[in-house]
Amino acid sequence: MSDRKLTIGEKLSPGPGVRSLVITGARIVASAPSVATATETADARVADVVIVDGVVTDLTASEAPSDAQVIDADGLILLPGLVDLHTHLREPGREDAETICSGSRAAAVGGYTAILAMANTTPVTDTAEAAERILDLGRACGLVDVQPIGAVTHDLAGGQLAELGLMHRSRARVNVFSDDGRCVADARVMRRALEYIRSFGGVVSQHSQDPALAGPNACCHEGELSGRLGLPGWPAVAESVIIARDVQLARHTGSRVHVAHVSTAEGVDVIRWAKAQGIAVTAEVTPHHLALTTERLAGYDPVFKVNPPLRPIEDVQAVRAALADGTIDAVATDHAPHARHDKEHAFEDAAFGMLGLETALSVVASVMVEGGPCGWSDLARVMSSAPAGIAGLADHGRPIVPGEPANLVLVDPAAAITVDRSSSQSLSRNNPWHGEQFRAAVHTTILRGRVTAAEGAPAAC
Amino acid sequence: MSDSTASATATMPRHLLSIADLDADLIRTLLDTATQMQDVQRREVKKIPTLRGRTVINLFFEDSTRTRSSFEIAGKWMSADTINITGKGSSTSKGESLRDTVMTIDAMGVDALVMRHSASGAAHQVAGWVDAHVINAGDGTHEHPTQALLDAYTMEQRIGGLAGKHVVIVGDLTHSRVFRSNVLSLRMLGADVTVVAPVTLMPSGIRAWSETDGFALSNDLDPILTGDRGVDALMMLRVQKERMSGGYFPTAREYTVGYGLTRPRLQRLVADHPDVVICHPGPMNRGLEISADAADAAQSLILDQVAAGVAVRMSVLYHLLAGAEGGAA
Known part of the structure; x- marks a missing residue:
């Protein structure tokens, strides 16, 4: 030595x-x-x-x-090294906001050893070739294992299925599929996707937001504050009705559903019920939904514009309790970098999303361990072993x-x-934790x- | 001019973004000055030198005729150089960012930006970026503070001080910036306020909001109009027919029957309360939320509102730009 x-x-x-x-x-x-x-x-x-x-x-x-x-x-x-089920790396397409390399650096600094790259790039990750390209760029950087997520539907359009099987059989071994940013709103498409991926044990990570209930201009939580601010909001029920539908579809198809970024008490209630029925559902919550409330919107600062939106304190308390009691399995960042000029619009017109990779552990420790019911072993579960298990990453989240x-x-x-x-x-600066x-x-x-x-x-x- | 400004106990804010930037004393100051500005309006030569050498940009990202021309006339009568910039294309991430747009204009050295935008909060954001004074001329469904000031001014001219008066606001509250500004200013001035709309046209969370801010809610118009409390002023809000496609109400007919100021409703109202006044921020949908009889009734203040708009905006420009530096007339 x-x-x-x-x-x-x-x-x-x-x-x-x-x-x-x-x-x-x-x-x-x-x-x-x-x-x-x-x-x-x-x-x-x-x-x-x-x-x-x-x-x-x-x-x-x-x-x-x-x-x-x-x-x-x-x-x-x-x-054990942290595992993020939900990262937006922006490459290919918006390399001015983030690249696989810059996102990998942020992940490494944030304690992550594996991250799952969401499919909503340009072009969309909906083919084996696109998935392998992301895998290769991640390996070339080498700071974190970058595991591509495949789209559920071609071009995230919600209709024709993406090449789910080819992506799974590719070198990228895609196992998690998501149209994140958009909800797979058509129940028939969701059913078929779940049936199709069951044979190889895949999982759909659903962005649960009923587009009809939420409305096309929704940019925040629908509640008293949105009413006062005159901002079009979307209600909690637009999340919970999709979760309710999807857990029923999971039961019907015998396949697995993962609820991305659950943000409401109503959504938590449905997941808790579904787990009690033995339905194969897992769920994640973001650090910002664990820590920030909708009151942050009072100054119309688009840094706090995120989807699903920041919710009232009652919802924040519900997702904290659900993470502690195992109803919510994992913390995922929904790291969503945006170029400055895409945020410097009127609130309703600005891009959705906030950074998360570098601050996630500090935020979760602050809310759940220092000021909450969890120990460090629980943090290890929700930020490492549980997400690794959901994504099927054999080398991550392991005992030491x-x-x-x-x-x-x-x-x-x-x-x-x-x-x-x-x-x-x-590469981006849309950091809601600045100065915290x-x-x-x-x-x-x-x-x-x-x-x-x-x-x-x-x-x- | 010096009399009214000297009576102000609080300082005028740098920007006028929301009625919440003001308090009762500041509103009183603005309305008192508006009275003096209305004298200018009645002169043969409508020109005072107060804002000579100042540049006021009317930056309208959303269509407007009355508000824009009202601000333009207000600026011109006070000898400011007023320039109108209108433009759509405010709403996509593909175009120039809002910050770049307003920073470009601000860099020319303007003194005030009078701004209308289809997005709520836009004026708030812009005020954080520019050196100019920002006056919110309507931001999305959030606020329209000069409209609320001119409404208060017009009502006071006819029915006296608003303290203890009952003002009823009827219509599409969800999408109304006029409602949001008025409920603040009317409460500051001591009026009792009742807002009336079908549930679908009430903003989310309005129950808690009304309890905090002290105004009443109703889904039923007639009991309010015939109630023991009486009605001193009735403010009818514009209802866009397109709202039907969003499922906010079934048909225009059903809306009118329930919430319109129809001729029979007007007759009953005037019989019960001969001194009632009727306001509408315009543009009106005659036959939908307000009947022609009501719009043209002796009780209607609708054209007085338009006239007062110029005087009130002169007052706002004066207090924000000239401040206590000199007299207006």
Whole structure:
């Protein structure tokens, strides 16, 4: 074991010769099996971790190879690397807003080792070739495993099915399908898609928003504030009726449905009911729906324009409770970068979406762990093992034990950071957390034994 | 001019984006100045030098005849250089951003931007970007503050101070910026306000809103018009026929029967309350929300509203641009 220690701020871009890593003194957290425990004793043990050739070994620190890099992780928490079920990378088509590389850098800095890239690019990811292209660009960057999501319907048009089977059988092994940004509104199309992907165990991630109930100009939550502000809103029921329909279709077809970015108490109620019936449904919630309320819209700042919209505090409390009790399985960012000029319109005309990859862990820790019912093992579940399971990513969200791939994240629970949008790795600046302070922050991210980000700085890609 | 400005206890805001930017004292100041401006309006030579050398841009992203010409006349009578810019194409991400558009105009060194936009909040956003004073001349379905000021002015001219008076607002509340500004100003001035519409034309969450802000709701017009509380002013809002396609109400006929100021309803109202006044922000749909008889009745203030619009806008321009720097006349 060498005495080379990583110091704070050091740029880590290990060359091919560096194949082992020693993490000393971290509190090692395993994913909690199901619901919130908040028992800190049960979910942690302090030990050294020795990684060789990208795999966690049973070696002690003194047995580590002599050229190993050492990370002094005293006071830090070691979790399985985070997995994001819902990322918009904008490439191909809007490389001015984000690229697969810039999004990968943001993901690595945010503690992610795998991200699922949504299909609503230009062109849409609706063919095997398009999916393989994204896979290859992600691998070329190499900071995070970029797993493409395939469209459910051709060109996201809601009619003809996309080439679901060809995408699944491609090198990209597409398993999750979504028209996100749009709802698969036609019940017949949704039924056929679910039936078609059942044979290979695929899942549809649905953007649950009834377009007739929501209306074409809806740009926020429909409630007292939208009434006062004169903004066209969409009601909670436009989300819950689609979830209700889809869980019935999941039962009817015997296939799997995943509810993307659930935002309402009504939606949570339907998911809870469906799970009690044994229906194969999973759900995700975003950090912003866990933390921000519709009151942010009072100043008409389009940074807070997102779809589904920020909801009232009652809904925020409902999704928090549902995440803690396992009704909602996972946290997903819905990271949605936009060029500045696409946000600098009147509120109704501005683009939907906000950044999320770099801040997700800090936000979720703040809301669910520091000020909520969850322990770090629950955070590991909802941000790593559960999303990895939903997406079928075998190498991610694994226990931190010998023989497992070293996809890991070190968290400093007492970092005390202030978010500065100008220091983002994203090419975009639509960051709703600018100026907010958080206690916990990602310290180091490790993908197959390689440090991909440390102290807010990504490795070279 | 100095009398009324000296009586102001609060400072005039830099921009007029919402009635919420004002308070009762500021509204009083604006309306008192409007009275003096109306004297200018009645002169043979309608010109005062107050805003000489100032540039006022009327930036209208949405069609308007009366509001735009009202602001233009107000500026011209005060010797400002007024320029109208009209344009659609405000609403897509493909075109120039709103920020780029207004920054371009602002960079020319203008003093005031009078702005109308089809999107709620547009004037708020613009005020955060430009150096000029911004006057909201209607933003989507949010607010139209100078309309509310001229409505208050016109009603007061006929029925006196609004404190304790009962003002009934009827029509498409959901899509009305006139309603949103008026309910604020009327409450500030102490009026009792009842708003009447079918449930489908009431904004979401209005129940909680009305409880917070202290106004009454009804889905039924006649009990309000014949009620013990009486009616001092009736404000009829425009209802767009296209709303039927959105399922807001079944037919124009059904709307008129339920909520229109029809001839029989007018006759009963005037018999009960001879001093009632009738307002409409225009443009009217005669035969839908207001009958021709009501529009042209002796109780109608509709043309007085238009006349007052110029005086009130002169007052707003004066207070925002000239401030306490000098007299107007």
